[in-house]
Amino acid sequence: MTVTANPRLFAIDPKVGVATESVGDFFKPRRSYSKTDLLQKAAHLLGQSLSDEEARALLQSSGHPFWNDSEITVDIFKEEPVFNGPYSNACYQHRIFEALDHLRAQKGPIDILKEWNHLIFHLPYAYQGRRMITEAWVTWTLHSASRQKLLDQLKLPQPEQGSEDWAPFVKACSKTQLYLDFVNNTIERGERASSRIGNMYTASIFMSLLSLLRIHFEEDNSIQGDTVAFFAYGSGSKSKVFTGTIQPGWHKVIQKQNVFNTLDQRKAIDFKTYESLHKKEINTPIIHSKHLYLDRIGNSGTEHGFRFYVIQ
Template identity: 35%
Template sequence: MKKNPQNRVGIDDMALYIPQLYLSIEVLAKERGIPFEKLSKGLGLDKIAIPDAHEDAATMAANAAAEIIERNQLNPKDIGRIYLGTESALDGAKPTATYVLEMLRRKYKKQYGVDCFQNCDVVDLTFACVGGVDALQNTLDWVRGNPDRIGIVIASDIAKYELASTGEYTQGAGAIAMLIKQNPRLLVIEDTIGVATQGVHDFFKPKRSFSKEALIEEILQLADIKDISATDILAKLPDSLEIHSILGENDQSLYLHKDTPIFDGPYSNQTYQNRIREALLDFRKKRVAINELTEEESILKHWSRMIFHLPYAAHGRRIASEIFMDDLKLSGDWAAFAQENELLMPQKEAFEQQDAYEKAYGLFLRSITKTGLYKAFVKEKLYQAEATSAQVGNMYACSIFLALMGTLEADYLEGNELGNKKLGCIGYGSGSKSKVFEVNVQPGWRAVVEQFNIHKKLATRQEIDYATYETLHRLQRSNSVQAAITGFKLDRVSDEPLRKGARYYSWRTGEQD
């Protein structure tokens, strides 16, 4: 099948927004009694990007979008859509993208008119950490239909875990905006996408219910009040359908949505590994069907770099061993490799218990990572993405795009030539789904990447101590940590009856908070 050269679509430019605050992993490790080397060398962690009190997924997304608009001198009236991939939504019905749109409209209304974004389509897409890839794929298909279409895709998230949980040290935050056009300067993306989906509960953020009676009983116990019961208190509530208080809600139970997830780390690693393997096989099958790959051809050798969703910096190198093995098998090189490295794959039928087999298989995959060929594979194709991820932490839907930007900037700074090279991108979202796609780096990529300024953005941040981190995590601060703010800021959340929960923002240019 021949490709239409006039119908090439992809990413023309990318912009990264990172919160100006960070917590050192060394500080957190000391506070939690965890050996720093375990997090630094084992997981590749160094710093956690921490949102200030005035920041949320909407402000970060708007800041990234504004950089794209201004650097490319875009007229907002020419932007046909702004699609947001996030799992940090601010409302159960109103898309977070509408807050982004309104912030941008207010910022640019004097220059382009009050209705400058009136005909722009916006929506949120949510599928854990792969929502940004979904937004990208959707917008690529839309842009492919008309050369005049221009879209912006944003991934924006705050990766927040409970204090002292096993996910706490992988936290992070930020947003990445991408300009999507035909004939892009940076990356062309073909429409072949490998997909694998399965409904599982490895990581999720459900509505959690708490009965009024249980809440009152807990308060009475804490206050050591014994002369009245929860039932007595509930009986005193007004017999009215009108809602005047929290306990006056009509439901018997109160529902709470938390930004922190319920998660099973080992199980999530397993589902990640399974889905990316299945999606990669689906990608191969589709490429073979259109004669762009042979049955025996190595897809990993086809890619100059591999871009993974990185929950932590070293995750790519730790998770890629199975697809590395599969690729060697397909290309006919596995038998010699296994013999040379004395690798013996455990056979499932030799184990009475599934857990015992899975443990043995995990150790087997780990032994692959210790071989010289695998280490060379990591050095050639994976390591470029790790340095930036280590300085920011997990960004959920942004993570794969941070790995992409970090790789491009690392190669730019090292003087490597990526023009006309192909990069393999492997996304994953818990719940669970993986998408695999290929990007073709354009000859003029260096002129775009030199404007990323990732290293400069990382170098100008403000370190905070543990006490400040905890107050931000607990949402105990009303004032920002930063002395002066440049960018979008959450001003207030309404408490008015017909606007309760509505959020209001402003643009600041270095003013004191």
């Protein structure tokens, strides 16, 4: 996708709602270890002991670049994240609705159920969006012309929001046909690619947009002029909410972007291979086709640490 002054696929509204709060809901940790301590621990594994002074002397006399580098610590950057699932979900909800409030402050009242035809979410897993939006949908619906229809389907009285009966009420609402229709019409098409990919963080809202547009193209639906709302989220935490309009020539663009055909061409690997990749035990490509891949990392002179890529 490219950004142009005259978009053919999707025109973005310049007004954007944003929200931030400094939290540690999900992060990839950075950890530092003293070289002196590492050397002492290594000596202990070999049945030896080193004083601090002896360890420092060995470091200074070592000819190995790992030990005699000028930095006294070794920094480890882990790919495995540290996170608290329920807390991260709460942060996700708080930020996207704070960003939505910020957007409303700029644009005025928004009747989401009437004005927004499609909802696109940051989807670390396929159904994150629909689960985060349920309670908000209940509130929007109870303040809309569909309120009585919802209550008729529930056959339950409406409790006070925040009361002990509210959470069970919201859960019951999520099982109604009215809610299922809302999900199927506005959210579900954007989830299908994600449901085939699994956990995904980078660019997940763009993948969701491709999924939405491709499915509508294959179903031959007319969505020109429809409004799409995006709920973007990043741990740490920050959110953006913005909208855009599907352009008249959208189908000519998306017919060349068959994301599902690309997914069909993936190579399945067994669990042992997956573990080996995760542990960085495999140093050669497992797919031999024309791809850009890391060939080697330099280990001497000015090339030490330099990454060499090839197309093969």
